[in-house]
Amino acid sequence: MSEENLKIADIIFAYIKGTITDSELGELTAWMDAAEDHRELFQQIMTSASYQNKETVYRRFDSYYDFDCLKGAIRKRKRSVWKYVAAAAVIVLPLLVSFLLQIKQEGIFPEERMREISLLPGKSLATLTLSDGSSRVLSLENFDLIDGSKRIVNDPDGLSYQVEDTSICGEIAYNEITVPRGGEYKVTLDDGTRIWVNSESYIRFPVVFHGDERRIWVSGEVFLEVTKDAERPFIVNTEKLDIKVLGTQFNVRAYPDEKCIQTTLVEGCVQVDNLRGKVAVLLPSEQLVYDALDGNHEVREVDTELYVSWKDGVYMFVSQRLEDIMSLISKWYDVDVFYQNSAVKDIIFSGRLKRYENAETLLRVFERLGGVKFSVQGKTVIVEDE
Template sequence: MEKERIKELLHKYKKGLCTDAEKAWIESLYEALANPPSSDLTDEMIQADLAEVYQRIPALSKNKSFTLWPRIVAAAIFLLFVSIGFYFFKEKDPSQPLVQIVDKSKINPNDFAPGTNKALLTLADGSQIALDNAPDQKILDKGGIKITKNEDGLITYQINPGVRESKSNTLSTPKGGQYQVILSDGTKVWLNAASSLRYPTVFTGNERKVILNGEAYFEVAKNEKQPFKVVTDRQELLVLGTHFNINSYEDEPDVKTTLLEGSVKVSAFQTKQTILLKPGEQAALKRSGKLKVAQINAENAIAWKSGLFQFQGSGIQEALRQMARWYDITIEFEGAVPDIQLWGEVHRKANALEALEILSYFDLKYKILATGNTKKIIVIQ
């Protein structure tokens, strides 16, 4: 279906019927593919061009998920449009540039670099370890508790069998950081940017309880005799052994719990409402305290864990909140918030300027302000 729509557009170009925006888009795409366009396109040339495009972007022809690499912006935007089965163009006012950079001399692309594996580990005695600066391998071996770190951004707890005293530790990621931890029971947790997880070094009693702020993906080790609980400021999750994601950032309107495997019980503190989730379902806890369940593609909810921003009809505010946390930048709106919905994927290895350049093709207009330690993107109307 996508090929037919592209073919139709190429025929319009051949006949000189394209709008200025369509013509500019076609020409930028051909330029990115190092193949100059021609108004004398024949059917054979169009078929060859289609084949070249699909060969350059194989994920499109196989109808699989794709990644938007900003190295070739035109090709990336092309992929973003046609992969969802449509394309559209809007005339742009040439007198209103999409991007306004305030003081170009002060814009350093390195200031807008993507996040990395960095976190702060706070021990029970209040001492702190900056994990991005700590040497690999053993970072603590005391009282029968051993904590090790590897180069891939993972700490692991190993507890001697005789240890019964439980102490509280907290793993915190800043904006622009992420980290992983394997708890003493074998549970694996991926912590997204600007998040924290408080947990005991040893799980004692009749339950395993951790406290989350922000976003994390859990693969809980099964133990029917000791259920696992995840507590946020607005809800509690009860599991026996399962894979799930919780997004509980304070600046998000909903707390979203997405189940990939097993079953979980979600309980809202405010309304006492309780629901049981099945795989592929997402519970959204509203500010009113009401829980709503929807069937979704659960893999989209954990795209961040695989290094992707995943947009499925996402509003521009939601998308930019994700980027602000990952790139450690401030994003503000000047005037009304644009009514823009985004579809597709952008790789989190792209820097903020590259990611925003991609979003500008959805008529997102913004100013870049970088002065001293201030890194700010101002979205304008």
């Protein structure tokens, strides 16, 4: 590999890892704009399953520049192929802000393409419904209240149930938390179990767990860190499935408007049941995909980070359909999505989106990679063929 090519390979790896400098970013932009071959190489690296491995980046880069074998064939590819190639990039938003500013300064985007797209992220927001039917809007303000004899505390870390005396067992009281589109919330139950509740989701749970099980009801998406209690299994009830654990970390995605229910296990062990009995037992790094319409299911090994990173403020996509990515964006940014051309739904992207940033940069980069264009009218994102 020549010294120049080695330098570009180093820069691409820095881009993937988010450690690229402004000057390196300028070099990468100039290199990509210099030739269609360079864009295609960048695409090949970004769509590689092992793109985060430095050796793989170098090897892919070096083999690409074996011009005796490859250069002629690559230059014969028609540009129309590029338009519908599975577009992909690893996206670090703060980095790409400067990237797009540089693009605008250099005139690479026509001025009309730099139209404003403002998609503001969601925030900590939910509604708490108490056992007497009264409700309170939750945000990050500090307060505490009493539900019966139970103290409930809200602070910037979320809602927590602090019960000092559970010896008196009366009628079980239930609370509900409803998170709207554009919201999220964290809850700590009285047994210490922590729940991250994603946008457009709902949980119902007893203020104090009594008896020989701990059962809650879920709709939408939640991530749970369940406190271990060998005497009392923890059961998550969705419309179609029961997920039973003793102590573990896992994610449940069970939106009513989605065909499949996903259960992704990070650590521990869970048993998943439906109305007819046991469906599967999951081990760490396994995911159950359950078809809510016909009851068919699949257990597969996955990179759990792709399915649980939302709780840490990041969305990660690897070779995902644009429609699936926009479904996540619509819930968190509280927007509707309209497709002018249904074919664009199947374009494949990879990326990384910080949940608390404006989504404009993400959409701009998708546009630059080709095949799709975005505009915003009110609370609707319009997606069309480029």
